[in-house]
Amino acid sequence: MNDKNNSTKPRQGFLPITTNLFDRVFISVVILVAIHLLWMRFLEALLPLWIATILSLVLAVIILKWG
Amino acid sequence: MQSPRTGWGLLAPTLIILAITGLLPFLYVVYVGFFDWNPFAATKDMVFAGVNNYRRLVFDNDFLQSLGRTLVFAVCAVASELVLGFLLAQTLTKEFPGKTFFRTVFALPLMVAPIAVGATWRLLTMPGLGPLPYYLDKLFGLNYNIGIFSDQATLTLVLMDIWHWTPFVTLVFLAGLISLPKEPFEQAQVDGANRWQIFRYLTVPMLMPIILTTVFIRMMDALRIVDEAWMLTNGGPGTSTLFIGIHIWRIVFPKTDYGYGSAMSLLVLYLTIVLCWLLFVAITSARQHEVEGMRG
Amino acid sequence: MSANKHPLYAARKAWTLVPALVMTLAACAAPPPAAAPAAPAAEQPAAPAAEMSFWAKAAEPYKGVTIRGISESTPPSNYVKDVLAPAFEKETGIRVDFETTSWDQQYDKAIKDMEAGTGIYDFVYIEQDIIYSYLKNNYLTNLTQMLKDKPELASPDFDISKFTSFINYFKDPSTGDVYGIPMEAFVKVYVYRKDLFDDPEVQKAFKEKTGRDLKPATTFEEYAEIADFFTEWGKDKELWGTTVQAVTGHPASFYEFFETIAPSFGVYNWGISQDYRASVDKGGSLNGDKAKKALEFWVGQLKNAPPEATKSTWDEVAATFAAGRAAQGWIYGENVAWIASDPTRSKVVGKVGVALPPTAEGVIEEAKAGKGYIGYYDGGAFGIPVSSKNKEAALLWLQYIGQPAVQPEWAAKSARIVHTDTFNDPKVAEMDTQTNGYYTLLREQGPLFAGAPPFPFHAQLREVIAPFIYKAITGELSPSDALDQAAKAADEELVKLGYAK
Amino acid sequence: MRRVPRNIGLTVLWIGVTILTLFPIYWLFVISARSRVELFEPQRLIQTTFFAENYIRPLSDRTFRGYIINSVIIATGNALLVTILAVAATYALSRYRLKGSSNIFFWTITNRMAPPAAFLLPLFLLYARVLKIGDWKMFDTHIGLILLYCVFNLPFAIWLLKSIMDGIPIELDEAARVDGATTRMVLFRIIIPLAAPGIAITAILSWVFAWNEYLFAATLTSVTARTITTGLAEFVTVTGTNWGEMAAVSVIALLPALLFLALVQKYIVIGLTFGAVK
Structure with a gap:
């Protein structure tokens, strides 16, 4: 096997399970959606939605890199 | 190890068909979910609405309640099916007169179309027409009317689902039980373990992957129940059995609120996928556990 | 472990059963060839010879065309499907594929078709209560206009004024043009x-x-x-x-x-x-x-x-x-x-x-x-979607089911009346006695509803x-x-x- | 010593279970044998008369026989297609180290999860407007439904067959390969024979699911490819649900599935056993 990209290989990061790249993208998307929904329900009256977007994107990067 | 190209080749037709019939409509639904679109509104065109549909959704009590009662229904039904299925599967591992016959007949409900299941149960439970209300009243003096009492209607739906799907769960469990290795059980008996201990420390852990897989496949189907419930209760009495599948149906069909209905569908799909993904992860790690346990 | 000794090897027979089963099933389900002759032929409404030539003549260019329609599965619709459609095909050579289904399904499918403009259906059932929604979205063909534009398609026997007041529900309130031909009313x-x-x-x-x-x-x-x-x-x-x-x-x-x-x-x-x-x-x-x-x-x-x-x-x-x-x-x-x-x-x-x-x-x-x-006052009509690709053939068909000759038999079979004259028919009068005056009530008190x-x-x-x-x-x-x-x-x-x- | 009475107890228990299982189906049959005037008689559990018209009318109706034939074609076509695709796919997922194969596996399964109502509009557009060649549309065709049913049957079949494939020792493949067997030979000589019971179960369950499907068939067919389950809905009309005929058609629709069940009951558990091991 000559994988060009190592990230598709399963690995153990700070997430409790072994993940590969797809898993981490999937988890990021799930969290992104969840944050937005909860934000709209509970926080949007106080803070605009784009804060949620930035927050979840940051989180996504963290997960993709170190998850 | 063979070349991945052959592997992809074998996989390709499946992926193509699912992409056309699954992914393409999904993308379209995602797209529509961002629009206000009802052909019978004053303006029949699609109007871009950003995340407004979702904003409405998280505050929509009808939707949230519907979600809640679907979850309650699915958990009740699947849990009962698991317990019943397990007990019945246990009995089927033993020999007794007529076993093959019973096992065959038992699988019958699996073969009935969901819409016919709903119709059958409706005939069974319809006040004035069905034997169930009649005999419950005659024998126990019980006023059974699923057109009036919401808890009875929910219970009837759970019973119907149990009737329809317990055979499936039983057969899967039976298959699992048969294929368990004999040695650990014999060893445990030699060691003087009682039945409960054997069940708790041997059977359950060894069956875990199967239990989880069954929960997985059953939850997935129970959460999107439509045909049976539609036929049996129409979501009534009141709105007490208006499961999410029927709720979406109402929004998309008679109300023709395509945008909102699409957003709602997606949110439900999202929740189902997350739930099933958690189960999936649990299954995978349970299997790994098992493999390691065998090796160790 | 060799494959042959695998405990499940014997169970392979199950696999061979499948094709056999399929064939058995197919054999069971297949209809005996030519078993179903056009039974309704006998019940065909007798139309005067002159009219027959009109239908045949007007339909000449559309011979062999198939028009497709959808309706709820009700007795009037089933009469259309079982009796009128075959009779029409026999006279004109225009085939009518008529889908009858449940109440919510027929709405859903007709609306999807007309909204998307796919042109699957050449005539659709319009229940009285949905007509205003359809008109607002311009789903329906203006039949009055079309009859004017194509006089060669207008049957001499078809007359809007023969209908009961119920047809007014299928007119555009502002112009009085007709968009649907009533086929049932109660x-x-x-x-x-x-x-x-x-x-x-x-x-x-x-x-x-x-x-x-x-x-x-x-x-x-x-x-x-x-x-x-x-x-x-x-x-x-x-x-x-x-x-x-x-x-x-x-x-x-x-x-x-x-x-x-x-x-x-x-x-x-x-x-x-x-x-x-x-x-x-x-x-x-x-x-x-x-x-x-x-x-x-x-x-x-x-x-x-x-x-x-x-x-x-x-x-x-x-x-x-x-x-x-x-x-x-x-x-x-x-x-x-x-x-x-x-x-x-x-x-x-x-x-x-x-x-x-x-x-x-x-x-x-x-x-x-x-x-x-x-x-x-409930009922329904047939209309032609704007998206239809066979409007002319569909127009002939709608006139066919709207002509006086077919009304009495249809009324007696399925208790619906859309023509004023139908009330005088002996068959309907007989039903009127049996129902202790339902038809008289419909005729005389209808406008109160x-x-x-x-x-x-x-x-x-x-x-x-x-x-x-x-x-x-x-x-x-x-x-x-x-x-x-x-x-x-x-x-x-x-x-x-x-x-x- | 306790064994004999206890197992008799099991028989008694199963007699009870069987009665509970059969009663709703029995009642369906009872209703199918009743004329409308007999409907409101819930106290009569034993049906002595038989109102044959409920069966004769749909069976003598050409369109209805057509529905049955359509159902047979579609269910069979779909079951065959799904089985072939699933065998190939699960073999690939099980034997080749494909990038992200577990993700693909999960994705295929998610296709079964969507609440169908909202997806009918895009499917309708797809079938009526996009997938067409000249005048021919995918709408209202057998092939259309055969392909569409893959959406919910393929995930199920892949789920079932994947563990069966995983359960077949890889050493068998490798030994054959050493002897110079090609992929096709491995598949046909080793994998398929060994997985046969599981494959049969997959095919049968797919067939049953396809036979029973209602919503897609109702939306995406019109005249030529309508199936028997959509025919059931035709009995719910303004002038009275024709419960008798509806029940009769339900009974008729149940028969082929029953036949299947009787013929293959031996293999059901064996088939699932394989799948359940891992």
């Missing part, structure tokens, strides 16, 4: 058990109890009194005082309330005002006193109805009455005929009385003055209001609260849809 009437009402003993018992003579109710007080009496009297006879079409989860209960009960209490057009407002403080009357009184009355009658009432759509209500389980009730006219005449489906053949529904004070006068109505209000948002608003009616039925909300909340929700929806400012 009114929802008050039915009662004539045998019980005429029974001297029952009459005596009623007189003793109430001090009044037992006769069909004309007011709601009388109706309730009769219902109370029969519920009490029929306790051990499987008989109740009234039917109530009170299924929850299905629009049938919404319709019984808003199309039959509310109007006869004087609440018209669902209580929605001219400028599309529902609640009283905005100018509507959905939660007005009259509406609340009506809902209270109707829900109150549940105690006099058989236990299946809260699971009853229009189907079960008719079945209940046909089974002799109710002394009186409101029944859609298309059911009255079979309840009164078909012994394989009904236990009350010859025992059915038909009358105008009871009304609140002043409502009849308002209806006669054209300011109101006392119940529902009305179709659904001209809303382009019919189904949309119904779905918003209906859950509150369901909750009033189950007792979750009091009638008053239910209507207050319904009015509020209706107002919000109308704003959201963009109809109310």
